[in-house]
Amino acid sequence: MTRGLIRGLQLPTPENPIEWTVAGVRFVLHEDHRWLLPIAHVAQEQGLLPKPCTLVVFDLHHDALVPSCLPELRAGRENLTVEDVIRLCGQNLSKNDDDWLKAGMELGLFGDAVIFGVEDTSDRDKYRIYRDDLDREHRIDMLQRPRGALAYQGSLSDRARSGALERIWNVLGWQILDQLFEFLPDRPKILLSIDLDYFAVRWGDYTFPWPDEVFEREFLVASDYWSTQGWTGKAFVRGMVEKAGLVAICRESACTGGPEKSRLILSKLDEYVFDAGAGLDSGTRG
Numbered sequence: 001m002t003r004g005l006i007r008g009l010q011l012p013t014p015e016n017p018i019e020w021t022v023a024g025v026r027f028v029l030h031e032d033h034r035w036l037l038p039i040a041h042v043a044q045e046q047g048l049l050p051k052p053c054t055l056v057v058f059d060l061h062h063d064a065l066v067p068s069c070l071p072e073l074r075a076g077r078e079n080l081t082v083e084d085v086i087r088l089c090g091q092n093l094s095k096n097d098d099d100w101l102k103a104g105m106e107l108g109l110f111g112d113a114v115i116f117g118v119e120d121t122s123d124r125d126k127y128r129i130y131r132d133d134l135d136r137e138h139r140i141d142m143l144q145r146p147r148g149a150l151a152y153q154g155s156l157s158d159r160a161r162s163g164a165l166e167r168i169w170n171v172l173g174w175q176i177l178d179q180l181f182e183f184l185p186d187r188p189k190i191l192l193s194i195d196l197d198y199f200a201v202r203w204g205d206y207t208f209p210w211p212d213e214v215f216e217r218e219f220l221v222a223s224d225y226w227s228t229q230g231w232t233g234k235a236f237v238r239g240m241v242e243k244a245g246l247v248a249i250c251r252e253s254a255c256t257g258g259p260e261k262s263r264l265i266l267s268k269l270d271e272y273v274f275d276a277g278a279g280l281d282s283g284t285r286g
Contacts, residue, residue, distance in 0.1 A: 055101070073107060114168060210268070
């Protein structure tokens with residue numbers, strides 16, 4: 001019998017983690033992004049993910065600042081326990097959830113990372129290469145949302161830039177076969193992290209979930225570019241889910257406009273990406 005990931009995991013009450021399985025893929029819903037680290041640690045201990053694992057993120061923010069607590073990370077890295085990771089998240093990492101990604105790299109949880117949908121990519125070259133305290137090199141690549149990435153001259157479609165993009169494609173297991181891009185089978189399992197603020201829009205003092213028009217265009221409109229012909233944002237995300245050993249969904253209610261809007265986004269995500277089949281409806285999740 002498969003052990004529960006969150007059973008006995010002593011996370012702060014606001015995290016309210018919920019776990020379930022869809023088509024053999026484990027899902028966990030939690031609140032703030034840094035608390036992904038103990039969840040990932042347990043998933044690796046249980047063999048759901050390799051260590052380190054590739055991290056694929058959908059997020060409005062890159063969360064890739066260098067942690068200010070490198071000495072604490074260094075001290076906790078040897079013989080790391082889940083209690084160590086929980087302590088680091090609670091006492092040392094930023095409450096703004098902006099340094100957890102590199103903390104995970106320092107702890108040996110994550111290898112390379114690809115982040116879709118970052119709003120401000122002006123400094124992405126600065127963050128692309130990270131060399132951790134043990135001199136291990138990690139890549140952090142920030143890409144546009146899948147609809148744009150699958151289109152003409154997109155980062156998932158542009159063979160003319162294969163020299164620059166090939167490593168990203170390799171991290172994603174995304175290769176061109178018989179003139180069309182597709183996912184390669186039988187690759188190591190990835191950790192897929194979805195931050196619900198990816199689906200939120202800010203205007204002045206207001207935050208709104210994407211309207212249906214945006215969900216429809218981002219996930220249901222097919223690419224007409226020759227190398228990604230027929231691919232939709234929905235198909236790409238579903239492909240990433242199939243490659244995942246764990247899908248972790250982060251509510252981030254403070255960045256979505258509140259818990260009710262997070263629940264609405266979950267419902268829309270379920271509708272447009274999973275055909276209402278992933279159990280993300282507002283009545284049962286969050």
